[in-house]
Amino acid sequence: MAQRILEPGEIETLAQRSIPRVRLPARATVFARRASRLRDLSTSIGIGDYLRFLAVLVDAQHSLLADLSVCIPTPAHLKASAGHGMPPIQPAAWPRTDAWFETLKGICDALAAHPEFPLGVSETVSRLRRAPREWIEAQADALLQCGDQAIDGAAAPLVMAALQVHWAALAASFTADAVRALDVPGLCPLCGSQPVASVVYAQSPYQGYRYLHCALCATEWHMVRVLCSRCGASGKSIAYQSAMVGAKQENDGSAAEAAVRAETCEQCRCYRKILYQEKDPQVEPVADDLASLNLDLLLGQSGYHRASGNPLLWQPNGN
């Protein structure tokens, strides 16, 4: 929330510059930053042991991504998707190669090397190792919203993690200029998935702009602020709620300092979290979303629904 100061000569250049519409994931940092953020956040919260487990999982994603090569979309494919206004690498239409299956094996191997986690983790790993390929593919389809098999909640974060590696590699192969905006502003322009949360950046050239973060391919795309990312409502329907320890009353000013807030919408009664880099430079959408589980619980008590889940924490629908 700092006031933006222009240097001499900047006014002229500012006039021609447009808002950077897309931030693509960088192979070298996307998972490394997430793992380190998960470790940092794990020390102070109730589900810290789960975050430490996820940090190991995300470390594995990082090292597997380094060696992964993917088939990138052909110019003809890109042209066809653009012509139909469809995201170019949407999971329902983009074929998963054997590479993603190898990635899942790699993740299982990495987790098997950590006996300190609860028994459920090693059980899940061995279940996945034994599972037939068709079952795993059906799980992946279900998690990517293009299949209807019952989801194995314990295996879900592992399967999702392997898919993320695959799709992050695909997304990283694009250039920002080549990404076309969709008609639906709340979906990822590359893979059409739902965002996990949004971030308001503090650093130039992204200062003050809000980006939605794709839960699958980690692409970030610009969306105007004070706007419900699910239903498009704006104005008085939108509020920013945060969970504060010992807040005496709702109006005591502490809401102004939170780095993680929920952008709640009275029109659709849903929310997604919004992270303010200015309040905490290290915010990372997937990690901070998980670490603010208490905010989800409080909002759940108040009758709000999450607009979309977190890729690394599958939850059944309680309604």
Place this chain on the structure above:
Amino acid sequence: MSELTRRQFLKVTGVSLVGSSLALMGFSPGKALAEVREYKLTRATETRNTCPYCSVACGILMYGLGDGAKNAQPSIFHIEGDPDHPVNRGTLCPKGAGLIDFVHSASRLKYPEYRAPGSDRWQRISWDDALERISALLKQDRDANFVAKTPDGLTVNRWLTTGMLAASASSNEAGYITHKVARSFGLLGFDNQARV
């Protein structure tokens, strides 16, 4: 298909956590559920508006607190340029950057006031009195100083002793009407949103 749409949004509760990946893999949600009792929701708002000062009409974001309840007084604690606004892209001039003090100023003008010549105090007057007095003074000034012809005999429509600064967020229609009125008066010292 209904299965798919239902899964898109979910209410996070103790029950959903007990059935979540976390619990299924043997991690305990108990601590998180106990911890939440120490927390309370606090609420803030961000509201889009237009800077009231000049005809450039910069977009602003006003940060407020308050629960949105009918009787609660929302309190604005910060104002900044709206980064998404095409006119100012998040920037504000020094006047606009000081808007928060304008909102909370102890001497903020909330109704017409009048200070008689020679007096040292302001007195509150009604809108009718204010408008009547303003129009009378405007007419008096225009009658005395209106220029209908230049020294070399050219017919003009000039009222140079009064200026007008109007509107920062008005519609096309309001801009049109303001222009018609001000130009018919002969006002040349005139700034209005219709300029931009």
